[in-house]
Amino acid sequence: MSLLQTFIIGFVFSFIGSIPPGTINVSVAQLSLNKQFWAAMRFALAAGLIEYPYVLIAVKFESWITSTPMIIANFQVIAGSVMILLGIVNLWSTASPTKLTKKLQDSGFRKGLLISIANPLAIPFWVAVTAYLKSNDWVNTTGSNIYLYALAISLGTIALLSLVAILAKKIAPLLQHSQIVKNLPGWIFIVLGIYTFWEYVGG
Numbered sequence: 001m002s003l004l005q006t007f008i009i010g011f012v013f014s015f016i017g018s019i020p021p022g023t024i025n026v027s028v029a030q031l032s033l034n035k036q037f038w039a040a041m042r043f044a045l046a047a048g049l050i051e052y053p054y055v056l057i058a059v060k061f062e063s064w065i066t067s068t069p070m071i072i073a074n075f076q077v078i079a080g081s082v083m084i085l086l087g088i089v090n091l092w093s094t095a096s097p098t099k100l101t102k103k104l105q106d107s108g109f110r111k112g113l114l115i116s117i118a119n120p121l122a123i124p125f126w127v128a129v130t131a132y133l134k135s136n137d138w139v140n141t142t143g144s145n146i147y148l149y150a151l152a153i154s155l156g157t158i159a160l161l162s163l164v165a166i167l168a169k170k171i172a173p174l175l176q177h178s179q180i181v182k183n184l185p186g187w188i189f190i191v192l193g194i195y196t197f198w199e200y201v202g203g
Contacts, residue, residue: 018157022192
C-alpha cells in the first residue's frame with residue numbers, strides 16, 4: 001500500500017465527510033455570507049489544524065474507544081449540548097453583539113479554533129471512518145504513516161471549507177439584506193443538537 005494511496009483516500013474521505021451540515025461548515029458559510037470571506041478562510045484553516053490532533057487521537061485510541069460504547073454515548077451528549085449552546089450564543093450575539101463576539105467574528109481563526117475544539121464528535125467519527133478504511137486495506141496508519149494520514153484529512157477539511165466559503169461568497173449579494181442569513185446558523189445548531197440528543201435517546 002503506497003503512501004500516495006493513504007494520502008488520497010484520507011483527503012477524499014475528509015472532503016466528503018465535511019459536506020453534511022454541521023457546526024463547522026455552517027459557521028464558515030455564515031461568515032462568508034456576512035461578507036467576511038477572509039475570516040471564513042481563516043476559520044477553515046483553524047478547523048483543519050484542530051482536525052489533525054483529533055485524527056491522531058482517534059487512530060491511536062481506536063481499539064480502546066470502539067470497545068467502550070459508553071465513551072461514544074458521552075461524546076454524543078457533549079456534542080448535542082455544545083451545538084445547542086452554540087445555537088443560543090449565535091442567536092444572542094446576532095441580536096445583541098458584544099465586543100467579544102465582534103472580535104471572534106472578525107478574527108475567524110480564533111472562532112474556528114474554539115468551535116473546532118468544542119466539536120468532540122470529530123473523534124468518534126474518525127474512529128469509525130479509520131476502522132472502515134483499515135478493514136478494507138485502503139489506508140496504512142502504522143508508524144509514521146499516521147501523520148501523513150492526519151495531514152491528508154486536515155487538508156481535505158480545509159479544501160471543503162474553503163469551497164463552502166467561496167460558494168457562500170458568490171450568493172452573498174443575493175441575501176445581503178436578509179435577516180434569515182444571520183439567524184439561520186443559530187437555528188441549525190439548535191436543530192442539530194436536538195437531533196444528536198434524539199439519536200442518543202433512541203440508541
